[in-house]
Amino acid sequence: MYGMIHRAARDMVRSAGGDELWDRILLQSGLKDDEFVSALAYPDETTFRLIGAVAAEMNLSLEEALGQFGRYWITFAHASSYSPLMKMAGDDLFGFCENLDRMHASIKISLPDVDVPSFRVIETGDASIRIGYLSSRAGLEPFVIGLFEGLLDHFNQTGEVTCVGPIDQGIEFLIQIKG
Amino acid sequence: MVVRLDEAQLNLIFPAHIRIGPDLSILSVGPSLHRLMPGARPGVRLSDQFLIERPRGAVDFAAWVRARAPLQIRALTGPIFLRGLVLADEPGFLLCVSHVVSDMAGLEASGLRMTDFSEADSSLSAILSAGVQASMIAESRELMRDLATARDDALAASQAKSAFLANMSHEIRTPLNGVVGVVGALARTDLTPAQREMVQLVVTSGQTLERLLSDILDLSKVEAGQLGLESAPFCLSSAIEDAVRLMRVRADDKGLAFGLDLGPGAGAWVIGDVVRVKQVVSNLVSNAIKFTTEGRVDVTVSVRNTRGDDLEIAVEVRDTGIGFDAEARERMFQRFAQGDGSITRRFGGTGLGLAISQALAEAMGGEIRVSSVPGSGSHFALNLTLRRGDLESEIQGQSDGAPSWLDEVSAAGRALRILLVEDHPINQQVVRLILEGQGVEITTANDGLEAVNLFQPDSFDIILMDMQMPVMDGLKATRLIREREQVEALAPVPIAMLTANAMEEHRQAAQAAGADFHISKPLTPESLIMGIEATLAAVQRVG
Numbered sequence: 001m002y003g004m005i006h007r008a009a010r011d012m013v014r015s016a017g018g019d020e021l022w023d024r025i026l027l028q029s030g031l032k033d034d035e036f037v038s039a040l041a042y043p044d045e046t047t048f049r050l051i052g053a054v055a056a057e058m059n060l061s062l063e064e065a066l067g068q069f070g071r072y073w074i075t076f077a078h079a080s081s082y083s084p085l086m087k088m089a090g091d092d093l094f095g096f097c098e099n100l101d102r103m104h105a106s107i108k109i110s111l112p113d114v115d116v117p118s119f120r121v122i123e124t125g126d127a128s129i130r131i132g133y134l135s136s137r138a139g140l141e142p143f144v145i146g147l148f149e150g151l152l153d154h155f156n157q158t159g160e161v162t163c164v165g166p167i168d169q170g171i172e173f174l175i176q177i178k179g
Numbered sequence: 180m181v182v183r184l185d186e187a188q189l190n191l192i193f194p195a196h197i198r199i200g201p202d203l204s205i206l207s208v209g210p211s212l213h214r215l216m217p218g219a220r221p222g223v224r225l226s227d228q229f230l231i232e233r234p235r236g237a238v239d240f241a242a243w244v245r246a247r248a249p250l251q252i253r254a255l256t257g258p259i260f261l262r263g264l265v266l267a268d269e270p271g272f273l274l275c276v277s278h279v280v281s282d283m284a285g286l287e288a289s290g291l292r293m294t295d296f297s298e299a300d301s302s303l304s305a306i307l308s309a310g311v312q313a314s315m316i317a318e319s320r321e322l323m324r325d326l327a328t329a330r331d332d333a334l335a336a337s338q339a340k341s342a343f344l345a346n347m348s349h350e351i352r353t354p355l356n357g358v359v360g361v362v363g364a365l366a367r368t369d370l371t372p373a374q375r376e377m378v379q380l381v382v383t384s385g386q387t388l389e390r391l392l393s394d395i396l397d398l399s400k401v402e403a404g405q406l407g408l409e410s411a412p413f414c415l416s417s418a419i420e421d422a423v424r425l426m427r428v429r430a431d432d433k434g435l436a437f438g439l440d441l442g443p444g445a446g447a448w449v450i451g452d453v454v455r456v457k458q459v460v461s462n463l464v465s466n467a468i469k470f471t472t473e474g475r476v477d478v479t480v481s482v483r484n485t486r487g488d489d490l491e492i493a494v495e496v497r498d499t500g501i502g503f504d505a506e507a508r509e510r511m512f513q514r515f516a517q518g519d520g521s522i523t524r525r526f527g528g529t530g531l532g533l534a535i536s537q538a539l540a541e542a543m544g545g546e547i548r549v550s551s552v553p554g555s556g557s558h559f560a561l562n563l564t565l566r567r568g569d570l571e572s573e574i575q576g577q578s579d580g581a582p583s584w585l586d587e588v589s590a591a592g593r594a595l596r597i598l599l600v601e602d603h604p605i606n607q608q609v610v611r612l613i614l615e616g617q618g619v620e621i622t623t624a625n626d627g628l629e630a631v632n633l634f635q636p637d638s639f640d641i642i643l644m645d646m647q648m649p650v651m652d653g654l655k656a657t658r659l660i661r662e663r664e665q666v667e668a669l670a671p672v673p674i675a676m677l678t679a680n681a682m683e684e685h686r687q688a689a690q691a692a693g694a695d696f697h698i699s700k701p702l703t704p705e706s707l708i709m710g711i712e713a714t715l716a717a718v719q720r721v722g
Contacts, residue, residue, distance in 0.1 A: 004314075039315050081314040084286040085307060088293050099293045102303070110308040 001047040002114045004038040006031070008076040009050055012069060013058070021057060029053035041113040044137060063142040070146020074154050093155045093177070097121050097129050122167070127159075127177040134170035141171060148175050192297050193275045195261060199225050200271040203240065211278070211295040215259055230255055240265070240272055250274055258282075258289040280306045283313045337402060344399040351392055353603060356700040359385040360609030363704045394531045401538040407686075408542060412568030413453035416445040419480050419494060422457040426464040426476075433468060436475035444482025447490055448568035451543060456563070459536045459547070460494050463559045466532060467498035470557070474499025494561040502551040511549070512537045536561075594620040597711075598639040600630040600656065601677065602648040606700075610643065613704045627656030634660050636669050641714060643698075646678035646689065653678070654692040661693035675714040677702075 013022045029050045035042055055065035078086055089103050090096035100119040108116050117135035124130075133144050141163045148161040158179050164172040189196060194211035203225050212219055219228045233251035234243060243250075244267045251262045252274075263276030277300050280286055286306065296303040362381045370378060400406045423439055430437035460478070467476045476498045484491040503511065511533050533547075540547045545563035597619050601607050607623055614621065622639070624630035628651040630644065642660070644653040657674055664671050675696045676689035686697045695717045698710035 038318055039311055081283075081317045082310055084283065085310045087287050088291060088306070090292065095292075095294075102293055102298075103307070106304045106307040107311075109304040110311045 001042060001044055002038065002111060003036050003040045003042060004080075005047055005073075006036045006042070006050060007038055008073050009054060009069060010036060011076055012072040013054055016058065025050070025053045025057045028057060039111060041111065041115075066140065066142035067146035067149075070143040070148075071150040071153070073143075073147055074150030078154060093151055093157055093175070094124055094129065096151060096155070097124075097131060097175075100131075118170075120170075122172065129175045130164070131173050131175070132167050132170045133173060134168075144171075144173060148173060151175075152177070192299060193263075193277070194295055194297055195276050195278055196263075197225070197274040197276065198271050199240075199274065201240070203238070206271050212259075215290055215295070216254060216257070218256075225252075228255060229253060229261075244272060250276060252276070258285050277302050280309070283309050286310075341399045341402065344395060348392060348396050351388075352700045353606065355385060355388055355392070356702050357603075357605040357609055359389065360606075360613060360702045360704075360707075363702075364609070364612035364615070367704070394535060397535045397539075398531055401535065401542075406538070406542050408455060409452040410450055411453065412448050412450050413456075415447050415449050415482075415492065415565075416441045416480060418453050418457050419445070419460055419478065422460040423464050423478055426461065426468060429465070430468050430476055433471075435468060435471055435473070438475065438477040440477065440479040442479055442481030444485075444490065445480040447482055449490055449492070449565035450568045451563070451565045455539050455543060459539050459561055460496075462532045462536045463494075463496040463547070463561065467496050467500065467557065467559070470502075471498040471500030474556070488567045489564050490567055492561075492563045492565055494563075496559045497556065499556040502553045502555050502557050504551075504553045508549060508551070512547075594618050595711075596638070596640045597621045598624060598630060598633060598642045600624045600627060600642060600648070600653060601645045602626055603645075606645070606702075609702055610707065613702065613707050617708070627651030627653055627659075630656045631659045631663075634663070634672070636667065639672055641673045641675065641711060643675050643677045643711075644694065646676055646685065653694075654688060657689075657692040657694055671718065673714045673718040675710055677710075 010022060013025055029052070031046065031050055035046060051065055051069065052062065054060070054069070055062045058065065060068065077083070085103070089099040097119070098121055100121075104116040104118065108114065115136055117133060117137075120132040120134070122130040122132050131148075133141075145161045145163060152159050152161070152175070157177050159175060159177040162174050162176075164174050166172070184192065190210050194209045196209040197212065197219070198206040198208070200206050205219055205221055205223050205225055205228070207221055208216070208219050216228065225231070229252040231238065231250075231252050233249055244265055247264065249262065250265050253260050260279040260281065261276035262279050263274060266273045266275055277297075278289075278291055278295055279302065280289065280291065283306075293303060358381070362378055362385060366375070366378050366382065397406075419441070420439065423437075427437045427439075464476065464478060476496065479493075479495045479497075481493050481495075482490045483493050513534060537547050540561055540563070543563055543565075545561060548560045548562065549557065551557040595618060597614070599607060599610055599621050601610065601623070602625050611621060622633060624633050626648045627644075630642065631651070634642075644657055646653040653676060657676070660672070660674070663669070671693075673696075674694045675698050676686075676692075676694040677698050678685060678689070678700060689697050696710060696714035698706060698714075
């Protein structure tokens, strides 16, 4: 994964437990400062080691850590220099989800070494979106759920995100907006 | 082949297209421009909404279409910037354009959305790529800020360390002054052989401590860039002989042969810092003896070349000791590093000596070169270029040198009157013990204020002034005494700043306050007596 993920994890940990917690996680994961360059691609194993250390030090299950991280990812990206690009993706949850795959496809052009997932809107209802997620990585469903929950927050919506199950070559998620 | 697009297809491929009539008024616009520029509506002239940047000048659209020339237009208000081609159409012209983003900072304000770009348009990827670049620049700035902060923190820590070392030097030198001074005085009394041996052990230990302290202080000076160098004439051969005199004894004690070869030109007078030259040579020889268990140590001094008044000097030290390999050679000039960890355990030492020597050699414009074969000894060479000294003036200077005060006071028929300004009772006692029987009369002041109050015209022949004292420090007291002398047109009394602050900045501060000389603690009988003589001589010279 690319270094921006690592930076986001660092920000999340620091905002939750300060430098002391982050130092413990660095120690446990064995990651060095040069593994936090946003535009560089790092082996997935490095990222999973980092998330594993975050879960262990924050007393979370791996699923919980991934979920928290997914939610934080949206906040982090919006606060970063990628904010204008997020804005370009859409002014509401529906428009944003429609452009999610295009955004990732374009990132793949900018960062060819990065293996980015694909998102496809299967169906939209008045208050729901069904999205297909396709990735070469397994086990990141909690992260994707957290990511969509983060998007709900970002667009000031409340709702529920569920992992419906396998579809075609990927996994289907359902976002249901409430209120 | 002619491919015709219906409106839906045109909107999909060129969401930002504009269709204009032969009179250059807008006939219709694509959905993207319609959203972003509501003013660009049918019937409005193109030039009322856009600045036409390409083609420049008067536009002949028919010719332009034939030429298939590019088009570049910019909204008169707002950040909309478009580039593309003009294609013929019926009944007008079709401008097939795409959004251009040249300023990432203005992207958010532009109102552009991904849907404003067709899937066939690579502009969006370029914008995202620019976003990645912008992110990297932001990260680089953050990194530079972090590095600058880390550098500032490191510098602050280094300065704090230097200040700590300076303070510790005072704290350590004061009691060391007491130990060395009292023992020095004790050694001058009648002692049994056993007592003399014990006293000698204390003296040796004190000297070792003093040397360690000096090494650490030298290092702090090097690190702080405060290594001040003297520049005075000295005889090269005499200096080297001085430097190796004690070393010869140590070599004898270890059963090593010791040779000193004063080669061609070694008797020259040169200008430089004799103390530092001796320190480097002494260190090189000391190391050679330390790392040689059998065989010999040889020192050769030569002037290798003469260029005008500049003499290229080499002091070489060869030994038959353990030697070192290339890896150890890389490490040996690093601070606190010796050949390897076992060296420290076997031979002791701080590992500072060679680092300091190298720094001193470089500060004097020279270098230390080394070569060795492990097990077959080492060769160290101190290469310096020093200016030829003025022998005549130096000999003259020596003959004009300070006379012993004993001669002077016996001629005057009274003791040398000393005002000792020192807050520490042990240090007061040390000075009294050392000067006992030296024809002196000592008056003691416990701080600078007492000294200023005790000072009267022609009341003392010399003042020994401690620098750091409670109530009033030595610098202020010296300044007040000098001010009074000036106001009352009194002859200046010789003042020696007597202090454990061995840093160059303290010496300069003493001089700036009006002191004539600086005597560094810990005091030995020799350093105190020589210091007093030097202070008296300095004032005589000026007078």
